[in-house]
Amino acid sequence: MLAPAYLHDTAPGSGARVAxxxxxxSDAPALSLNGAWRFRLSPTAALPDDVAEVGLDDSxxxxxxxxxxxxxxxxxxxxxxxxxxxQFPFPLDPPHxxxxxxxxxxxxxFELPGDWPAGARVVLRFDGVESxxxxxxxxxxxxxxxxxxxxxxxxxxxxxxxxxxxLAVRVHQWSPASYLEDQDQWWLPGIFRDVTLVARPSDxxxxxxxxxxxxxxxxxxxxxxxADDSAFPVALRIPSLGVEAVWAGRSEVGRIEVGxxxxxxxxxxxxxxxxxxxxGETVSxxxxxxxxxxxxxxxxxxxxxxxxxxMNRHEAHPVRGRVFDEPHAREDLAxxxxxxxxxxxxxxxxxxxxxxxxxDELGFWVILECxxxxxxxxxxxxxxxxxxxxxxxxxxxxxxxxxVERDKNHPSIVMWSLGNESGTGANLAAMSAWVHARDTGRPxxxxxxxxxxxxxxxSRMYSTVPETEQIGTDGSTAPLLRCTPAQGARQRTKxxxxxxxxxxxxxxxxxxxxxxxxxxxHPRLHGGFVWEWRDHGILTRTxxxxxxxxxxxxxxxxxxxxNFVMDxxxxxxxxxxxxxxxxxxxxxxxxxxxxxxxxxxxxNRRHSAPTDDLRFDWRAEHDGRVAASGVLAVPSIAAGSSVxxxxxxxxxxxxxxxxxxxxxxxxxxxxxxxxxxVVASAQDDRTPRPLSSTAPTAxxxxxxxDAEGTLALGSAVFEGxxxxxxxxxxxxxxxxxxxxxxxxxxxxxxxxxxxxxxGAVPGVSSASLWRAHGLDRLVHxxxxxxxxxxxxxxxxxxSAADSALSLTVETLWxxxxxxxxxxxxxxxxxxxxxxxxxxxxxFDLPDDGEPITGAEWFGLxxxxxxxxxxRSARLGRYAATVDDLSVPYARPQETGHRSAVRELTxxxxxxxxxxDGRGRLPxxxxxxxxxxxxxxxxxxxxxxxxxxxxxFLDAAQHGLGSRACGPDVWPEFSLRPEARTLRxxxxx
Numbered sequence: 001m002l003a004p005a006y007l008h009d010t011a012p013g014s015g016a017r018v019a020x021x022x023x024x025x026s027d028a029p030a031l032s033l034n035g036a037w038r039f040r041l042s043p044t045a046a047l048p049d050d051v052a053e054v055g056l057d058d059s060x061x062x063x064x065x066x067x068x069x070x071x072x073x074x075x076x077x078x079x080x081x082x083x084x085x086x087q088f089p090f091p092l093d094p095p096h097x098x099x100x101x102x103x104x105x106x107x108x109x110f111e112l113p114g115d116w117p118a119g120a121r122v123v124l125r126f127d128g129v130e131s132x133x134x135x136x137x138x139x140x141x142x143x144x145x146x147x148x149x150x151x152x153x154x155x156x157x158x159x160x161x162x163x164x165x166x167l168a169v170r171v172h173q174w175s176p177a178s179y180l181e182d183q184d185q186w187w188l189p190g191i192f193r194d195v196t197l198v199a200r201p202s203d204x205x206x207x208x209x210x211x212x213x214x215x216x217x218x219x220x221x222x223x224x225x226x227a228d229d230s231a232f233p234v235a236l237r238i239p240s241l242g243v244e245a246v247w248a249g250r251s252e253v254g255r256i257e258v259g260x261x262x263x264x265x266x267x268x269x270x271x272x273x274x275x276x277x278x279x280g281e282t283v284s285x286x287x288x289x290x291x292x293x294x295x296x297x298x299x300x301x302x303x304x305x306x307x308x309x310x311m312n313r314h315e316a317h318p319v320r321g322r323v324f325d326e327p328h329a330r331e332d333l334a335x336x337x338x339x340x341x342x343x344x345x346x347x348x349x350x351x352x353x354x355x356x357x358x359x360d361e362l363g364f365w366v367i368l369e370c371x372x373x374x375x376x377x378x379x380x381x382x383x384x385x386x387x388x389x390x391x392x393x394x395x396x397x398x399x400x401x402x403x404v405e406r407d408k409n410h411p412s413i414v415m416w417s418l419g420n421e422s423g424t425g426a427n428l429a430a431m432s433a434w435v436h437a438r439d440t441g442r443p444x445x446x447x448x449x450x451x452x453x454x455x456x457x458x459s460r461m462y463s464t465v466p467e468t469e470q471i472g473t474d475g476s477t478a479p480l481l482r483c484t485p486a487q488g489a490r491q492r493t494k495x496x497x498x499x500x501x502x503x504x505x506x507x508x509x510x511x512x513x514x515x516x517x518x519x520x521x522h523p524r525l526h527g528g529f530v531w532e533w534r535d536h537g538i539l540t541r542t543x544x545x546x547x548x549x550x551x552x553x554x555x556x557x558x559x560x561x562x563n564f565v566m567d568x569x570x571x572x573x574x575x576x577x578x579x580x581x582x583x584x585x586x587x588x589x590x591x592x593x594x595x596x597x598x599x600x601x602x603x604n605r606r607h608s609a610p611t612d613d614l615r616f617d618w619r620a621e622h623d624g625r626v627a628a629s630g631v632l633a634v635p636s637i638a639a640g641s642s643v644x645x646x647x648x649x650x651x652x653x654x655x656x657x658x659x660x661x662x663x664x665x666x667x668x669x670x671x672x673x674x675x676x677x678v679v680a681s682a683q684d685d686r687t688p689r690p691l692s693s694t695a696p697t698a699x700x701x702x703x704x705x706d707a708e709g710t711l712a713l714g715s716a717v718f719e720g721x722x723x724x725x726x727x728x729x730x731x732x733x734x735x736x737x738x739x740x741x742x743x744x745x746x747x748x749x750x751x752x753x754x755x756x757x758x759g760a761v762p763g764v765s766s767a768s769l770w771r772a773h774g775l776d777r778l779v780h781x782x783x784x785x786x787x788x789x790x791x792x793x794x795x796x797x798x799s800a801a802d803s804a805l806s807l808t809v810e811t812l813w814x815x816x817x818x819x820x821x822x823x824x825x826x827x828x829x830x831x832x833x834x835x836x837x838x839x840x841x842x843f844d845l846p847d848d849g850e851p852i853t854g855a856e857w858f859g860l861x862x863x864x865x866x867x868x869x870x871r872s873a874r875l876g877r878y879a880a881t882v883d884d885l886s887v888p889y890a891r892p893q894e895t896g897h898r899s900a901v902r903e904l905t906x907x908x909x910x911x912x913x914x915x916d917g918r919g920r921l922p923x924x925x926x927x928x929x930x931x932x933x934x935x936x937x938x939x940x941x942x943x944x945x946x947x948x949x950x951x952f953l954d955a956a957q958h959g960l961g962s963r964a965c966g967p968d969v970w971p972e973f974s975l976r977p978e979a980r981t982l983r984x985x986x987x988x
Contacts, residue, residue, distance in 0.1 A: 015143020
């Protein structure tokens with residue numbers, strides 16, 4: 001039996017499909033068909049239509065919940081998820097799909113309520129099914145639909161019957177529509193959103209769109225009501241505004257002036273409950289008054305420039321996949337607000353409609369994206385791409401129509417996006433033309449329109465800092481990507497957004513503050529959307545029951561894109577990453593600038609809200625211990641304005657570091673955060689210069705002689721020049737370490753700026769260069785061991801097999817009073833062609849019955865920090881367990897570095913770090929595994945059991961960058977091979 005012909009048809013659907021309409025709350029009767037359905041999975045689509053037979057005995061079928069993805073049910077009994085970013089998991093043979101096409105048959109019965117209104121039409125609604133589905137009711141075919149993340153309704157009035165009804169749905173995993181849904185996510189087939197039977201009264205409302213606007217303090221409504229004549233009169237009521245309008249007929253529906261009204265913004269999401277009532281139905285919705293416009297190269301809402309501090313957000317849950325969970329989604333958005341996220345790009349499809357209700361309520365600028373991506377055609381030069389093939393035109397238009405019509409009432413949506421990474425072509429241009437004709441109040445976005453032929457904003461992803469600056473600079477003649485000079489000039493007349501930037505994969509991203517600085521400097525630049533909000537790990541267990549979060553390849557996929565799906569600011573278990581804290585600091589809506597005359601200038605960087613909701617707390621600390629605190633008297637600061645405030649007199653310690661911290665905190669609780677939540681903070685060093693110190697300096701050592709055997713030096717014991725004991729516990733080291741377990745950005749070869757890191761090669765990752773030069777397998781040759789009264793000196797040559805490159809490491813141990821000072825001098829040979837991941841030393845601390853439990857330190861914290869991701873770090877005193885010092889990234893990698901440490905206590909070992917000759921302080925990492933062990937593991941649970949704790953003291957670390965899918969580490973934060981000095985004093 002051949003697969004059915006509709007599996008080779010580019011049409012968006014067939015049968016009794018109903019025109020798309022708004023998603024509204026209605027008092028018309030509705031019956032949820034969610035719950036347990038009978039389910040049968042077949043490996044092929046070549047099946048008889050027995051699923052629709054009323055008399056079919058399905059008692060032997062399994063039960064499956066709806067909504068759900070069948071591959072996430074039954075512990076693999078129904079197949080496995082597949083993750084690809086760009087690749088298609090089936091042959092590139094449009095519009096055909098293989099015969100091996102998992103097909104799920106669903107059946108259930110329901111009772112038609114007897115009290116439904118006579119004469120009502122009956123509509124069957126599916127809110128989300130992946131990917132193509134065919135529907136029967138009582139043995140009669142109703143229709144076929146595609147568009148996995150789009151709602152589809154069927155008119156079943158003529159086939160539904162009183163009493164018991166049988167509904168059957170056949171879902172094919174692969175279809176022609178799959179070529180349009182290559183969206184960097186898990187392929188998860190099934191009925192994964194709600195199924196509902198809806199009564200549509202003959203005198204009800206087919207559709208309602210209340211377009212709103214706002215200017216100069218006043219609002220207005222431009223209603224669009226679609227209904228039969230029998231539905232009139234129709235009444236609009238907004239109790240909070242005293243609005244009541246009654247229209248006797250369609251011709252009377254016109255603009256309503258509301259008068260003075262508070263506008264809706266992402267900062268102050270003022271909503272008004274409204275009802276629209278016909279003679280047979282009342283719908284409810286929430287209105288926000290706001291106007292969107294592009295004026296020159298500015299994107300404005302309510303007349304004010306918008307800066308997007310945004311996130312790309314997929315629908316992802318580690319257990320449910322894309323099945324909507326409202327409490328989880330609400331907390332997801334509340335977490336965004338707590339971390340100063342003000343915008344969402346719904347990558348790369350419309351989310352569940354309730355998500356947009358939450359965006360309206362909590363306050364986000366939303367770019368609503370169509371369910372479209374054909375990225376897999378790119379590797380073949382876009383040959384056969386549906387975006388420019390007339391055969392696919394109806395499918396493209398159907399998708400954008402269903403996107404816009406469903407969600408057009410949401411004030412949070414300020415832009416429509418045609419989709420993502422689908423090349424370019426006439427079908428995309430047609431989509432844009434349809435949107436412009438349908439909705440004149442919102443601009444159209446699509447990143448792939450590089451020349452700006454049919455979109456309203458200039459959008460790019462992952463442009464480097466220099467290129468982004470060129471785009472923002474007036475009069476720049478630098479060429480733009482894929483543009484002629486004339487096209488580039490046109491693009492520079494438009495607002496610019498980064499629809500994706502700062503790829504948040506693993507440890508990173510870096511350089512967020514550099515992009516933010518450009519947005520401040522160039523008003524044409526309107527911010528952007530980090531890729532992406534959360535990891536998509538699927539909670540899985542090993543054979544012995546160990547839980548872990550799976551990524552591409554963990555389910556035996558034929559083709560996959562590995563852990564590229566783990567690229568979020570939030571881990572799969574909802575844990576915010578250090579990168580998200582960095583984002584929150586960079587995107588903070590309040591900024592502080594301290595001056596030397598005893599004041600601080602506070603800048604309100606918000607779109608339109610004043611600072612009335614904030615309190616400004618301060619504290620002074622001496623070496624990380626609070627010495628004084630209070631609340632600053634700060635007047636209300638209007639958006640875009642600044643105020644200088646006098647600081648109170650601060651107690652200054654003569655022999656300790658004095659730091660001032662100022663925080664903007666919520667004065668009262670909000671729906672997304674409690675009172676006292678920190679919105680923005682800053683620190684200022686108020687230490688007198690120079691800081692007096694009673695610590696003695698290391699004496700000049702003379703009288704060196706060769707040494708051998710065992711030597712005691714203060715609390716340290718050495719054997720053959722190698723440390724074996726310190727402060728009564730077994731310790732070995734210091735051992736030079738240049739390697740770190742490569743981050744995902746280290747492993748990436750996406751981009752290399754010509755002005756970037758030494759040795760960076762386009763398409764070649766830093767990690768591969770490190771391995772090629774043997775940084776992960778250095779060997780040591782001790783050249784000399786010498787002793788003198790109160791001192792020990794070693795000289796070691798460090799290199800790798802098959803390499804002439806080397807380093808000379810000198811260690812000098814010296815007694816300074818009752819303290820033991822270590823000085824390490826690292827000198828590289830000439831000719832190193834690549835950046836280093838780190839330069840530091842490692843101490844091995846065996847458990848010996850007393851395992852290391854954690855660390856206490858005075859330095860930057862509390863979270864990890866790296867040279868280009870350090871804005872959120874604050875100087876203070878912190879403590880953490882060994883496990884808490886590291887972040888459990890989905891693929892183990894470098895983690896846990898704390899910068900600029902002054903004091904550190906680990907397992908009874910206390911040390912004080914001393915600055916090198918240029919005033920630089922070291923950082924530290926404390927972990928249960930070596931970088932080599934971490935680099936060898938694909939998942940956290942694969943790390944070996946350890947009976948040793950490893951302490952790394954790093955003179956420097958390489959930056960993080962965003963090269964997994966973006967720019968390399970900026971030169972300023974690259975660790976070039978150079979001589980380094982590390983100084984620490986043990987004993988406090």
